Amino acid sequence: MKKFALLALAGVASAAISTSAVFAADFKIGLSNGWVGSEWRTQMIDEAQAAAAAWSDRGHNVQVVVQSANVDVPGQIAHVRNFISEGVDAIIINPNSPTAFDPVFAQAKEAGILVISTDAEVSSPDAIYIGIDQTAWGAAGAEWLAEALGGEGKVVAINGVAGHPANEMRVAGYRSVFEQHPGIEVVNEVNANWDQAQGQQAMQNILATNPDINGVWVQDGMAAGAWRSIMDAGKADQIAATGEIRKDFIDLWTSENLNSGATVNPPGVMASALNVAVFMLEGRELKEPATAGQYGNAMYLPIPFISSENLAEAAAQVEGQPGHYSYTSVLSIDDAEALFE
Amino acid sequence: MVDAVAQPPRNPGSIKRFIERYPFLPALVIMLVLLALNGLWQPRSVGLVGLTGLAKTYLALMLLAVAQTYVIYAGDIDLSVGAIVSLVNVVIVAFMSAMGGDTITVLAAMVIGLGVGLACGIVNGVVVAVFRLQAIVATFATSIFFTGLALWVMPVAGTPAPATFWRAYGGRILEVPFVFWAVVVLAIMLYLIARTRLAIQLLAVGDDVQGAYQSGLPVTAIRMRGYALCGLFAALAAFCITGDTASGDPLVGGKMTLFSVAAVVLGGSALAGGHGTVVGSVFGALIIGLINSLVYFVGTPSEWQNLVQGLAILIALVAGILIGRRARS
Numbered sequence: 170m171k172k173f174a175l176l177a178l179a180g181v182a183s184a185a186i187s188t189s190a191v192f193a194a195d196f197k198i199g200l201s202n203g204w205v206g207s208e209w210r211t212q213m214i215d216e217a218q219a220a221a222a223a224w225s226d227r228g229h230n231v232q233v234v235v236q237s238a239n240v241d242v243p244g245q246i247a248h249v250r251n252f253i254s255e256g257v258d259a260i261i262i263n264p265n266s267p268t269a270f271d272p273v274f275a276q277a278k279e280a281g282i283l284v285i286s287t288d289a290e291v292s293s294p295d296a297i298y299i300g301i302d303q304t305a306w307g308a309a310g311a312e313w314l315a316e317a318l319g320g321e322g323k324v325v326a327i328n329g330v331a332g333h334p335a336n337e338m339r340v341a342g343y344r345s346v347f348e349q350h351p352g353i354e355v356v357n358e359v360n361a362n363w364d365q366a367q368g369q370q371a372m373q374n375i376l377a378t379n380p381d382i383n384g385v386w387v388q389d390g391m392a393a394g395a396w397r398s399i400m401d402a403g404k405a406d407q408i409a410a411t412g413e414i415r416k417d418f419i420d421l422w423t424s425e426n427l428n429s430g431a432t433v434n435p436p437g438v439m440a441s442a443l444n445v446a447v448f449m450l451e452g453r454e455l456k457e458p459a460t461a462g463q464y465g466n467a468m469y470l471p472i473p474f475i476s477s478e479n480l481a482e483a484a485a486q487v488e489g490q491p492g493h494y495s496y497t498s499v500l501s502i503d504d505a506e507a508l509f510e
Numbered sequence: 511m512v513d514a515v516a517q518p519p520r521n522p523g524s525i526k527r528f529i530e531r532y533p534f535l536p537a538l539v540i541m542l543v544l545l546a547l548n549g550l551w552q553p554r555s556v557g558l559v560g561l562t563g564l565a566k567t568y569l570a571l572m573l574l575a576v577a578q579t580y581v582i583y584a585g586d587i588d589l590s591v592g593a594i595v596s597l598v599n600v601v602i603v604a605f606m607s608a609m610g611g612d613t614i615t616v617l618a619a620m621v622i623g624l625g626v627g628l629a630c631g632i633v634n635g636v637v638v639a640v641f642r643l644q645a646i647v648a649t650f651a652t653s654i655f656f657t658g659l660a661l662w663v664m665p666v667a668g669t670p671a672p673a674t675f676w677r678a679y680g681g682r683i684l685e686v687p688f689v690f691w692a693v694v695v696l697a698i699m700l701y702l703i704a705r706t707r708l709a710i711q712l713l714a715v716g717d718d719v720q721g722a723y724q725s726g727l728p729v730t731a732i733r734m735r736g737y738a739l740c741g742l743f744a745a746l747a748a749f750c751i752t753g754d755t756a757s758g759d760p761l762v763g764g765k766m767t768l769f770s771v772a773a774v775v776l777g778g779s780a781l782a783g784g785h786g787t788v789v790g791s792v793f794g795a796l797i798i799g800l801i802n803s804l805v806y807f808v809g810t811p812s813e814w815q816n817l818v819q820g821l822a823i824l825i826a827l828v829a830g831i832l833i834g835r836r837a838r839s
Contacts, residue, residue: 205816214812235812238819241765242755243567244802250563251806254554268668268757272680292668292757332760337666 307342534790585783595763603758611672631741679753716783
């Protein structure tokens with residue numbers, strides 16, 4: 170009797186082990202972030218961690234391990250080497266350099282690790298990129314601005330860090346759009362290093378030298394600074410300028426009824442990449458392989474846009490959040506699954 | 511019996527002399543402790559693959575810390591070393607991709623790279639030693655200038671380095687990883703430079719500029735040579751970065767500058783000059799690398815990683831000072 174019970178127990182146990190092996194795959198995913206200078210990055214990590222936790226509803230145990238600190242390029246290469254030492258299944262990285270990771274990603278792939286970059290494209294053939302197309306991001310804001318000005322007027326651009334790949338792609342994006350509008354004249358382009366205070370300063374200088382401008386194309390957090398200078402100069406009703414996606418600015422936009430439009434670079438990109446990664450780790454095949462972009466390894470996510478028409482919706486999403494919280498969008502597990510065979 | 515005679519007598523005075531003779535010892539102890547802790551939490555990180563990775567990743571910082579040490583010897587500082595790394599990186603990558611990636615081109619590129627590093631060092635030497643500008647501000651200004659040059663050579667990161675270059679860096683010679691050979695060559699170079707008159711002259715200038723001048727040393731020329739040596743080692747660091755990243759990036763070295771200064775101080779050299787060792791700076795660079803890994807391996811939550819890293823570096827600094835002071839008192 171005792172023997173029978175033991176046998177039965179063993180049978181149940183082995184059945185349990187085999188079902189868990191079939192249905193509840195355990196994955197360990199390493200997240201690397203090499204710059205912590207903005208709340209956007211913190212939100213990016215938080216959303217990715219939430220996305221991993223959400224997989225438990227599907228019976229998956231997705232564990233994330235995070236390395237997030239201000240590091241130089243070698244420091245972030247060390248992140249990747251640490252993940253390889255630890256034996257993770259996948260690495261999702263917001264890379265500090267587009268090209269510097271080729272050798273170390275090759276090592277990761279040799280170790281059987283899936284490598285995905287997000288937010289910034291990488292040249293490595295051993296990785297794929299899941300995120301937005303920064304060129305299209307730059308173009309979308311420029312198209313809104315050209316339309317807001319009726320295709321006529323003097324425009325200035327306030328850019329991020331010269332030589333930074335995302336910045337160069339965004340610049341290429343707006344230039345290609347403005348070239349198609351002969352009535353739009355770009356009278357000045359300056360760099361304000363993605364810094365709100367420098368953006369405000371740059372805008373003051375521009376207003377002093379070009380008081381007759383009609384439009385401003387400006388990126389991310391610098392937009393809040395630029396708008397502050399525009400409002401201080403009392404020109405908010407004469408100038409159209411692109412905006413940004415943090416709650417503070419969305420509130421200002423709503424209350425002051427600004428003539429603005431914001432292209433969204435959602436902090437949820439890393440969460441989206443994670444949802445795609447889990448399906449890839451399961452061995453599912455993408456319907457359309459990631460072959461877009463200059464490096465032929467990109468899969469672009471849709472880019473949301475906030476204009477005065479859908480401003481109320483955006484304000485509702487960020488309602489109750491702290492002022493630095495960014496409007497976001499994530500490829501849900503179901504959306505991600507739809508991309509696979 | 512012979513051994514007992516050869517051993518120094520065990521009294522505090524001898525340890526004191528020992529530490530004074532080898533000021534890098536506290537850094538060595540801290541490094542070994544960190545290595546052991548890394549192995550405790552992640553055994554694979556101290557295996558052959560893990561250690562090769564550590565050397566590959568931090569060889570550039572080791573060389574840059576050595577570069578920084580030579581100017582700090584003389585009481586100066588170079589805040590442009592990171593920018594020199596970026597500039598040399600883009601120059602050699604641009605040259606190699608324009609000329610094709612054969613062995614002759616690679617060697618020519620390295621000669622050019624050393625020339626660029628040397629030129630940058632001489633520029634720094636001229637503004638600091640000849641024009642007598644404050645080193646910290648003058649080299650900060652030249653760092654912006656060098657970054658501007660790098661951006662002019664290569665406006666966007668992306669040009670790949672030829673495969674011969676980075677395969678050599680990541681490869682093996684006689685079954686031993688290339689980087690370990692590089693470390694051996696570095697050790698020999700440091701030993702030889704330490705025996706030159708220049709190393710002693712730099713320390714003399716850092717110890718007491720007035721005294722050095724009055725005793726007839728050509729202070730201006732010595733400080734300039736320190737910066738020139740610094741530029742050369744920064745170029746070597748750039749070769750390592752290029753080998754490990756296989757590409758050109760005009761901003762790649764920018765953040766390494768302050769890490770190089772931190773490595774020098776962790777290694778037991780005095781920022782005021784006149785006292786220190788290059789070997790200590792090499793250990794200092796490894797301490798920074800090992801701390802970064804350890805912070806992750808012990809499972810620090812992401813929002814605390816920067817804070818813990820900073821604290822750990824501070825603790826390593828304090829520990830080094832305490833070990834040194836207790837041994838000396």
